[in-house]
Amino acid sequence: MLQRNGHPKIGVYVCHCGINIADKVNVTELIEFASSLPYVAVAREYKFMCSDPGQQLIAQDLREGLIDRVVVAACSPLMHEGTFRHATEEGGANGFLYQHANIREHVSWVTEDGVLATDKAKALVAAAVRRVALAEPLERKRVPINDHALVVGGGIAGIEAALVLANAGRKVYLVEREPSIGGHMAMFDKTFPTLDCAACILTPKMVQVGQHPNIQVLSYSEVEDVAGYVGNFTVRVRRKARYIKEDLCNGCGLCIEKCPWKNVPSEFDQSLANRPVVYMPFPQAVPRVPVIDAENCVYFKNGKCGACKKFCPREAVDFEQEDELAELNVGAVVLATGFKTFDATRIPLYGYGRFPNVITSLELERMLNAAGPSGGSIAMKDGSIPRRVGIVHCVGSRNRNYNSYCSSVCCMYSLKFAHLVHERTGAEVYNFYIDMRTVGKGYEDFYHRLMAEGTHFVRGRVAEVTDVPQVPEEEGHLVVQVEDTLIGVVRRIPLDMVILSIAMEPQADASEVRRKFGISSSNDGFFLEKHPKLAPTSTLTDGVFIAGACQGPKDIPSSVAQGQGAAAQALALIDGGFMELDPNTAYLTEELCSGCRTCVGLCPYNALEFDEEKKVVSLNEPLCKGCGVCVAACPSGALQQHLFNDEQIMEEIKGVLANG
């Protein structure tokens, strides 16, 4: 138990939060109770404590010397603890002579019975009062910030983020797993609702990135691990061997041309076409440096061939090349790792993989693309042109068995498909949808345009795609069986081609990546934002921001907006030059330490070591992140934690249990 001269004088302030708290918690009773607690000198209530007049109540009582420490019972501390610390400082007291009681998120919003809610609020207030009596004045820690930034993921969101940061004059590292940046958008033909060509708007940006003096693109690379903390991350990146020296290669493409082995299914083209062993995923790739696919290369199998090496005019081919680890020091990170598409074979009834003419939306994108395998023409496997085409919405989304969320972009790209397919083949197009979701500027107009074009819209979830005819006219066709919920009959519609509008899903390695960066994910596996409304591109880990589809399914405009937003956030952080951290670090009372070293191995940041001279442990405080693991273990109580020392926590325990 800590001793102090004189009694503390505590002010307790209860926030109504409009009706959010006051409707459930009997504030008057709570104030009565609070003022009965030992050392409580002032107990006030107010409609909105976070408002200016609310904060002034605190500052004024402090200035007038009525109180010397503060408790506010309001919303979650993560919401307004900072606000009231500031108000306390306004009043001339140290901001850490403050304790927050969460009676909104943890009481009024989750408790049905008002009496019980009031009792719970009392317990939390009593605890805060007991604890604040032991609070100590503290200073915030200032840490310098590295002003370089890392962007992970070279899709449109990452590209935008990188450009914003680079244009602001910051050094940016852009890490992309594939041989080229561009992401999914590079695969698309047109973009909804304006139908301008994806390449035309994307490639200039890719080139900018490639040429930007402030951007270093690390393509064909992956983040290995991350150390450090906000302002000072150390990131190790594995640069996979591409067997072609980036600095020597001028992208002439001769090696690709000369490579005799051209039969590898192209990932970029969804295996609709083949690529050589030496390849660039697509003509506009950035960087314009090919990759040798060692998996499939005969040279790596038996040392024969090596045509590429022979023909390379710049001797850029290097079969000896190995993975390299690059170490990057950055102050902020933007994660824009994007998404993967739903595996349509998971729904056998839709026949993907069984029926050649059942294809996914991404395959269609490649077909439509002028630079794609079919040069932009839509043909069935036998080469003939489809007369009747069906587009099935919500494949792998809005379905408890797969993903319950709405993938948000499928309606719009399905409409885009309906238009393009009709435009290019004159085929009759059916859209099978559950609900038509066209939120977004100009989207609804596009929907109406399609209806005007005579596209069929059938409202209902497709039950099955089959090739077993029941009537003669179904012979030789795919048949979609669906309940048309608008007229309430089950329909069987014969078609030549079926396109599955597959959902966006978190990357396969999303959880691996988020753990490397110490952030959380929501139940659906997408990265978790700090606040769903107010901090959509921030995370709970300071200095790590998220943008684009890695945070949830979204279309290009939203991804771009988030990329730019995240970049602005990162910029605001690293531009400060330094930042202030809560002083919740561990501290050591040397006189109590026996040098038993129990703590040393427990610290994840190596902040503790044994001092051979003094025969006790020494704590390197700047390295401490304030987890308190060592404090709980220290058998002498020599290690304690600011804001969370044993005595303070034990007072809080008494408070919640003993109501006073």
Next chain:
Amino acid sequence: MSKPKVGLYWCASCGGCEEAVVDLAEKILDVVAAVDIVFWPVALDFKKEDVEALADGELTAIFINGSIRLSEQEEMVHLLSRKAQYVIAFGSCAQLGGIPGLANLADRESIFEYVYRDAPSVVSTDGVFPQTRLAVPEGELKLPQFWDRVRALDEVIDVDYYLPGCPPTPKLIANALTALLEGKLPEKGAVLASSRALCYECDLNPTKPEKPSLKDIKRVWEIIPEPDKCLLAQGIICLGPVTRGGCEALCVKANMPCTGCFGPLDRVQDFGAKGLSAISSLFASNDEAELEALADKIPDVAGLFYKYSLPASLMFKGRGNTSER
């Protein structure tokens, strides 16, 4: 000017603390020269009346060993604390409840049933148990009430200082007396031994690895420890890191682990819980099953970590003389 009066008194104790005083050997003559020992049940005569006759505070200090189990003990220590300026809890039993405090794991009835009925050598005399009041042909006999719970001294009276140990070492006893006589006593409530854990004064501490960890746990009979090597580093659970120093690592010098008789350090509230926290933090695994296995290598967790301090555990503190859990 007359010499300061001091007294030594025992409650539920084994007499080891008295032996420790006798082990002052020739020093005891100096003590006798410096103070008047107005009573010391084991060695000198006194009567309760003698104590009652003393003016309040007439005693400079009363050294009380043993824990509190009987009504008379409680009455007596209340009387003594009135008469003495300083109350010094002497030894583990007075400070923390001591080894007899392990009795708090059982209650009065079960102890009686075993000792007077179920023990193998007892010849059942149709359920005869000792009675607190008994009429015999010649008159009435009384036995004192045997309580459910053993308590540390400071649960019953206000204690000024603590002399830790089972028993305290003669050296510490001498130091305490000197401090008392020279008026150099520290702040009230202080434990009159080292302020650091035993590791600090243990000769083997330098042999402990920079980052200690427990890959395996050995019981003392399972391993012949390498001499001159930290026992904890050899997988033997030594409570040196948790235990207040001052004994100069007597047990470790005898190749046996510290079992904690000097109790917790100033900023630790519960010896057992803290010891458990420190030791388990060293388990060299993050795998649930492996951790289970390691934990199972520590049978009788309570007996290990609360060998001397069960009555002082936060779990039972301030719970009166009942064994209510």
Next chain:
Amino acid sequence: MDNADYEPTIVAFTCTWCTYLAADLAGTSRMSYPANIRIIRAMCSGRIDPQFVLDAFRWGADGVLIGGCHPGDCHYQEGNYKALRRFKLLKKLVAELGIEDERLRLEWISASEADKFCAVINDMVEKVRALGPRLPAESRPKPEPVLEPAPSTSAPPEEAIHV
């Protein structure tokens, strides 16, 4: 004491980054769960000292819940594993001290698992209620006021002002 009319008190020690946020999310999502829970926040479940658990029981808690991030998700790399190490041994200790299994729990609840948080609270409150009070009210110690009466330079606080 008849368990029907008895409301258990459960103290929950949660880490800041996962379980505390799950509780916040339960609030923002307006879920509802029993009011028997009292949350005490630490930065990491690895900060939770077994002393705190026993202290909670000492002052009359009928159950104690420790909440942390899922394995691998710790904001401080491995704090939750340290919590697990201690929990394994602590569990054995409290059993030996006569405390029923259901009264002490360790749960991994991530920031997004508000539903799991509510489920755990509901389940634990029911199980603990079924066990009945751990300590009869009369044998619960009463804590002393927060500070030992310290030599007071300033006058003791004047009558509390009501506004």
Next chain:
Amino acid sequence: MTKVTIDPITRLEGHGRIEIFLNDAGDVDRAYFVVPELRGFEKFAVGRRAEDMPQITSRICGVCPTAHHMASTKALDDLFHVEPPPAALKLREMFYNIFMLEDHALHFYFLGGPDFIVGPKAPKAARNILGVIGKVGVEVAGQVIAMRKELRELMAYLGGKPVHPVFGLPGGVAKGMQKEDQERFIKAAEQGLDFALFTLKAFHDLVLGNREYVDLILSDAYKHRTYYLGLVDGNNRVNFYDGMLRVVGPEGKEFERFSVQQYVDHLAEHVEPWTYVKFMFLRNVGWRGFNDGEESGVYSVAPLARLNVADGMATPKAQEAYEEYLSTLGKPVHQTLANHWARVIEMVYAAERFLELASDPEITSTEIRRIPTATPTMGIGVVEAPRGTLIHHYESDERGLLTRANLIVATQGNAARIAMSVDKAAKALVHGTSVDDGLLNMVEMAFRAYDPCHACATHALPGQMPLIISLRDADGNVLRELIRGD
């Protein structure tokens, strides 16, 4: 009816009490010997790790912790089915004899001795260690202290601490003797022997030289014809550390000879409602109340008993003293007060045995432990404590956690006889309320001779039994009080 209470409560509550009831004629009706304390070690030993028992049980008594420590350690050998290496056994026995020597000396000079050396009827103020010093001289007192100190330090050398040592482990001991330290042990043993012999001489001069004392020793007031129990070696000679348990009858003939593993078939405990101590008796004779003679299962332990069950002492000087003792008192010796003499003879034996073992070349061997490999089941260990036969009996689960513990403790073995002695002495000496200090002290001497340790007896508090004797009239008013001097 008048009640005389020899009541320690005023000085040492819970330590034992003698209640003497006088009839209207003022003669003693019955004297009760009451031990009112209990701690329940046998109960809370259950669940503990077996290896903790030598430490836990030593806390039964801080006066003879070594006896409990050693009995417990031997029980662990048996429990874990492991035989310690020879050096370990020698170290243990040496350690134990050091303890016996030191403890017996303590009793002779501080506790029992004063009665004789100073005199039973001397004023109480003189009947204590100071009185002894007056008689034997200051330098001797210094010797006693110095001797005790050295012996305690040697115990600390091996056991870490003299009080509550950490020496014994199943299969051996934790620490051995360094070659370079052997000399120190030998030297101490030699001094110890001189000291023991000096003590024997002192006893001769001061006690046996005094006809009055001898009469007192021989007087019928302190005589009981009971059975006797003690440990003997292969040649039926006294051994403190190990051997067979032997029982001789009031006529001195061997009644039983058994290994401690069979103790339950031979020894039994009787419970009385008016005391917390349990009374030992011979199962094969049976409990016939507080009576002596062949028909009563009451038996006696401690020095007197040990010398009665043995055919001799295993060391020369002790044997000499033993023979003289018998030639004076005959055999078996039923006179309770002879315990003091027997105790001094045992001091000589302990010192001689200490010297033998300290000089043994093998004792410095580093082979001092064997690691148990068998599954622990049940184990029983026995030693002769200063105050008599001490038995520890444990049962455990396969992890070596105790499932049952039973302790047969020295003073229990004398409990019945003590009660009888007190009753008999009271009846013989106390008549009406006109008894004086000397007489009451002589009542008290009846049990002090046993050096009873009620800490052990009830696994409770220690105790040389300090007593105050209150004479009360019918209304319970205190007529006068007499205080026993230590």
